[in-house]
Amino acid sequence: MRTVEKALKLLDFFTDKVTEIGLSDLARLSGIDKATVLRMLQDMAESGFVEQNPENKRWRLGAGILRLARLREAAQPVTRVLTPILERLAGETGETAHASLLSGRDLANIGVVEPTRANRVYIEPGLALPLHATASGLAFTAFARPEQRDRVLGRKLPAITGTTPVTRDGLAEMLTRTERRGFAVADQTFEAEVYGLAVPLFGPDGFACGALAVATPASRVSEPHERGILAALAPAAAEATLGLGGRVPAHHRITY
Amino acid sequence: MRTVEKALKLLDFFTDKVTEIGLSDLARLSGIDKATVLRMLQDMAESGFVEQNPENKRWRLGAGILRLARLREAAQPVTRVLTPILERLAGETGETAHASLLSGRDLANIGVVEPTRANRVYIEPGLALPLHATASGLAFTAFARPEQRDRVLGRKLPAITGTTPVTRDGLAEMLTRTERRGFAVADQTFEAEVYGLAVPLFGPDGFACGALAVATPASRVSEPHERGILAALAPAAAEATLGLGGRVPAHHRITY
DNA sequence: CCTCGTTGGTTCATTATTTACACCGACGTT
DNA sequence: AACGTCGGTGTAAATAATGAACCAACGAGG
Numbered sequence: 001m002r003t004v005e006k007a008l009k010l011l012d013f014f015t016d017k018v019t020e021i022g023l024s025d026l027a028r029l030s031g032i033d034k035a036t037v038l039r040m041l042q043d044m045a046e047s048g049f050v051e052q053n054p055e056n057k058r059w060r061l062g063a064g065i066l067r068l069a070r071l072r073e074a075a076q077p078v079t080r081v082l083t084p085i086l087e088r089l090a091g092e093t094g095e096t097a098h099a100s101l102l103s104g105r106d107l108a109n110i111g112v113v114e115p116t117r118a119n120r121v122y123i124e125p126g127l128a129l130p131l132h133a134t135a136s137g138l139a140f141t142a143f144a145r146p147e148q149r150d151r152v153l154g155r156k157l158p159a160i161t162g163t164t165p166v167t168r169d170g171l172a173e174m175l176t177r178t179e180r181r182g183f184a185v186a187d188q189t190f191e192a193e194v195y196g197l198a199v200p201l202f203g204p205d206g207f208a209c210g211a212l213a214v215a216t217p218a219s220r221v222s223e224p225h226e227r228g229i230l231a232a233l234a235p236a237a238a239e240a241t242l243g244l245g246g247r248v249p250a251h252h253r254i255t256y
Numbered sequence: 257m258r259t260v261e262k263a264l265k266l267l268d269f270f271t272d273k274v275t276e277i278g279l280s281d282l283a284r285l286s287g288i289d290k291a292t293v294l295r296m297l298q299d300m301a302e303s304g305f306v307e308q309n310p311e312n313k314r315w316r317l318g319a320g321i322l323r324l325a326r327l328r329e330a331a332q333p334v335t336r337v338l339t340p341i342l343e344r345l346a347g348e349t350g351e352t353a354h355a356s357l358l359s360g361r362d363l364a365n366i367g368v369v370e371p372t373r374a375n376r377v378y379i380e381p382g383l384a385l386p387l388h389a390t391a392s393g394l395a396f397t398a399f400a401r402p403e404q405r406d407r408v409l410g411r412k413l414p415a416i417t418g419t420t421p422v423t424r425d426g427l428a429e430m431l432t433r434t435e436r437r438g439f440a441v442a443d444q445t446f447e448a449e450v451y452g453l454a455v456p457l458f459g460p461d462g463f464a465c466g467a468l469a470v471a472t473p474a475s476r477v478s479e480p481h482e483r484g485i486l487a488a489l490a491p492a493a494a495e496a497t498l499g500l501g502g503r504v505p506a507h508h509r510i511t512y
Numbered sequence: 513c514c515t516c517g518t519t520g521g522t523t524c525a526t527t528a529t530t531t532a533c534a535c536c537g538a539c540g541t542t
Numbered sequence: 543a544a545c546g547t548c549g550g551t552g553t554a555a556a557t558a559a560t561g562a563a564c565c566a567a568c569g570a571g572g
Contacts, residue, residue: 008300016331039559070382071271110326
């Protein structure tokens with residue numbers, strides 16, 4: 001395995017719950033030798049990707065990440081563009097709205113806005129969304145560059161819930177349906193009780209670069225509710241694509 | 257050299273001006289072989305740290321950084337805490353206010369707010385501030401853990417402008433003065449025409465973890481102006497330290 | 513007070529990974 | 543048509559990563 005890749009994978013063990021990890025724990029979690037993990041952490045600390053809590057010696061994500069994020073945001077202000085759109089979307093639909101962009105082999109959740117109602121879907125900040133098991137992933141993949149789509153179809157498709165597509169054909173079928181109607185549906189394919197609707201965000205080349213999605217408790221799903229969500233989602237995605245400097249391809253139509 | 261470190265150093269060639277870099281350029285800039293750079297970039301792309309523009313094959317910072325930044329922000333909401341403080345500070349002083357945290361061997365600029373007046377200091381988003389050559393760096397180092405301070409004193413001190421401290425003794429002298437009066441001054445030590453005033457931000461252990469600073473055009477410096485800036489800076493830093501979950505040590509006093 | 517099981521961290525010989533050179537086809541200019 | 547660039551590939555050589563054993567320090571339990 002490549003060392004750089006392994007080192008960066010260590011960062012994936014930090015979640016919104018687990019914000020600090022000790023050396024031994026991280027070695028156990030990753031299956032890599034303690035000495036190796038330590039050296040990787042020290043290397044990454046040099047660049048500010050991680051830092052060590054001097055009190056308990058445990059490691060956490062570093063401030064250098066914020067620096068790079070600001071740099072990227074200065075080059076391409078996605079958060080600034082997407083946040084107001086997500087807020088309106090959450091307000092109009094009364095459901096949790098989130099946006100994600102391709103990041104490595106998954107979609108990276110880069111913005112969430114929750115509605116005010118009590119019964120709502122919670123989505124971890126910074127969650128990685130698998131391409132085959134989420135509405136966002138399907139919406140993205142169906143409209144991504146052909147190479148990307150083929151790559152996803154060629155992967156192992158782990159079952160996350162009972163309804164996650166696990167065969168190549170099953171996924172292909174879902175993708176063509178998504179392509180036809182212009183949006184994606186995920187009925188508890190990633191998390192039980194959660195129903196997702198998503199539409200692609202397009203890059204300058206007319207291929208998908210991410211997705212805009214609304215997640216609702218499965219118990220609240222109904223045709224009128226779904227229609228209402230799509231009615232809000234469609235213009236929001238068009239605006240977001242435009243704001244990101246992308247271009248919606250001519251053939252893209254959202255039809256329920 | 258460690259591979260991981262070299263790979264991550266590649267990211268430092270991206271600035272707010274240079275947002276995309278081609279393979280050959282990056283190899284030249286870093287002095288690393290083209291083939292090696294390519295493999296490192298591909299490894300980092302796997303985790304979403306960089307991504308390749310499919311149109312021109314050039315590389316840029318990836319969306320995975322935003323994901324990690326959100327994760328860190330969820331664990332410790334520094335940006336949310338600091339932004340309103342910076343805004344007030346910029347408003348009160350009429351000068352550019354910025355905050356930075358330790359990231360690897362430098363301070364990482366993680367927030368800037370500019371005043372409305374025309375003649376103001378511009379600070380690049382995501383800039384890395386050298387510890388020995390900026391007001392923020394001095395304020396941080398003077399109140400950092402002793403090991404940290406010694407490490408900085410033991411470094412090579414590159415001259416960035418004519419007034420940058422370059423000898424161990426010169427820097428030590430500046431640090432003791434900073435420690436005595438509670439704030440740091442940098443008269444064009446990093447950039448010509450820019451005068452900086454900075455105070456430390458403290459972590460939970462009572463040692464500095466970053467700095468809060470105001471930068472003003474050198475032409476506008478005067479004693480009353482400086483006193484005014486410090487009068488705004490002191491309470492702002494106290495509030496910021498508190499907001500970040502830190503603790504101001506008892507002995508810290510700001511005395512002009 | 514001692515043992516036991518942790519922890520974070522260090523060492524060093526072995527080896528597997530990274531490295532750099534030469535090379536490739538494609539594109540743009542001259 | 544020749545040249546210079548580009549991004550990317552394959553190879554053999556060598557460097558850098560690896561992991562087992564080992565430390566000292568700490569805390570819990572008896």
